[in-house]
Amino acid sequence: MEALALERKEEQKRELKERIAQLKKERNAIILAHYYQRDEIQEVADFRGDSFLLAQKAASTDADVIVFCGVHFMGESAKILAPNKTVLIPDERAGCPMADMVNVEGLRALKKQHPNAKVVAYINTSADVKSETDICCTSANAIKVIESVDSDEIIWVPDKNLGDYVSKFTDKKVIIWEGYCNTHDMLTVKDVEEMKAQYPNAQFVVHPECRPEVVKLGDFVGSTTAIIKYCKESEHQEFIVGTEDGTGFQLRMDSPDKTFHFATKYLVCPNMKVNNLKKVVRCLETMQPQIYVPQQVADQARASLERMLQVK
Ligand code: 13P
Ligand code: SF4
Numbered sequence: 001m002e003a004l005a006l007e008r009k010e011e012q013k014r015e016l017k018e019r020i021a022q023l024k025k026e027r028n029a030i031i032l033a034h035y036y037q038r039d040e041i042q043e044v045a046d047f048r049g050d051s052f053l054l055a056q057k058a059a060s061t062d063a064d065v066i067v068f069c070g071v072h073f074m075g076e077s078a079k080i081l082a083p084n085k086t087v088l089i090p091d092e093r094a095g096c097p098m099a100d101m102v103n104v105e106g107l108r109a110l111k112k113q114h115p116n117a118k119v120v121a122y123i124n125t126s127a128d129v130k131s132e133t134d135i136c137c138t139s140a141n142a143i144k145v146i147e148s149v150d151s152d153e154i155i156w157v158p159d160k161n162l163g164d165y166v167s168k169f170t171d172k173k174v175i176i177w178e179g180y181c182n183t184h185d186m187l188t189v190k191d192v193e194e195m196k197a198q199y200p201n202a203q204f205v206v207h208p209e210c211r212p213e214v215v216k217l218g219d220f221v222g223s224t225t226a227i228i229k230y231c232k233e234s235e236h237q238e239f240i241v242g243t244e245d246g247t248g249f250q251l252r253m254d255s256p257d258k259t260f261h262f263a264t265k266y267l268v269c270p271n272m273k274v275n276n277l278k279k280v281v282r283c284l285e286t287m288q289p290q291i292y293v294p295q296q297v298a299d300q301a302r303a304s305l306e307r308m309l310q311v312k
Contacts, residue, residue: 023284029065036246090279101179131300139223165208184209206242
C-alpha cells in the first residue's frame with residue numbers, strides 16, 4: 001500500500017513537471033529558485049542560486065516572465081531590476097521575517113541621528129526600505145560593498161549577526177540594526193558542540209546570519225554559495241552544515257560522495273518552504289500573484305541594487 005502511494009506521488013510530480021515545462025514555453029518564462037527551496041522546486045529551476053546570483057539573473061534574462069521561487073523581497077528585487085518583465089511568485093505568503101524587522105520610519109529616524117553615515121542594506125529588505133538606502137549587498141559581497149562606500153560611517157540594516165561579522169573586516173564605524181533571521185539565529189553553541197562530538201571528523205561550515213558565538217566555531221564561514229563552493233572543492237569528506245537545509249540539494253548534487261549533516265532540524269525556513277510544484281503550475285496558468293512595485297520606489301531602490309551589482 002505504501003509503495004503504491006509513493007508511486008502515485010512520483011507520478012503526480014512527473015505530471016506537474018511536464019505541465020510546468022509546457023507552460024514555461026507558452027509564457028516564455030524562466031524559473032529562478034533560491035537554494036533554500038524544496039528539492040522539487042530546485043529540480044525544475046532554470047537557475048538555482050543565492051540572492052546575489054538570482055538578482056543578477058533577473059537583471060539579465062531575455063524571458064518575458066520570471067517565476068521567482070524564494071521569498072517576497074527576492075521577487076521585488078527581480079521586478080525592480082527587470083521592470084518590464086512580469087514577475088510571478090508562487091505564494092504571496094512567502095515573506096522574510098528579518099526583512100520585516102526594519103521599516104522606512106525607523107530607518108529615517110536612525111539616518112537623522114547619523115547624518116554623515118551611508119546606508120548599506122542587506123538585500124533582505126522591502127523595496128520601500130531599499131529606496132531609503134545608498135547601496136544593497138548580500139552575504140556574498142557584504143564586505144566588498146562596505147569597503148566600496150564613500151564614507152567611514154555605515155548604517156547597516158537589518159541583520160545584526162551579519163552586521164557583527166562584516167564589521168570585523170573593516171575599520172569603518174558600523175551602526176547595526178537589531179534584526180535577525182529567525183532560522184539561522186536558532187542555532188546555538190550547544191547544538192554545534194553536540195554535533196561536533198557526534199561527528200569528530202566533520203568540518204563545521206556556517207552562514208554569517210548565525211549568532212556570532214556560533215560563527216566563531218566555524219571551520220569555514222561564508223554565504224550560501226561560498227559554503228557550497230567550499231564543500232565541493234575541499235579535500236574534507238564530511239561536513240556539519242550551519243545554514244538552511246534546502247542547501248543540501250546543491251551540496252549533494254555537487255559532491256555525491258561526501259557526507260553532509262545539518263546542524264539541527266530547526267534550520268528550516270518555513271517561509272521558503274511554502275512554494276511547491278502545484279503553486280508553480282497555478283501561477284503560470286493564472287499569471288498571478290504578480291509582484292508590483294510603485295515606480296518612484298522602484299527607481300530609488302534600483303539605484304541601490306545597481307550600485308551593488310557594479311561592485312567588483
Ligand atoms: P544568501 O542567499 O545571500 O546566502 O542569503 C541567505 C538567506 O537567508 C536568504 O534569505
Ligand atoms: Fe528570511 Fe532567514 Fe528565511 Fe532567509 S532564511 S528568508 S533571512 S527568515
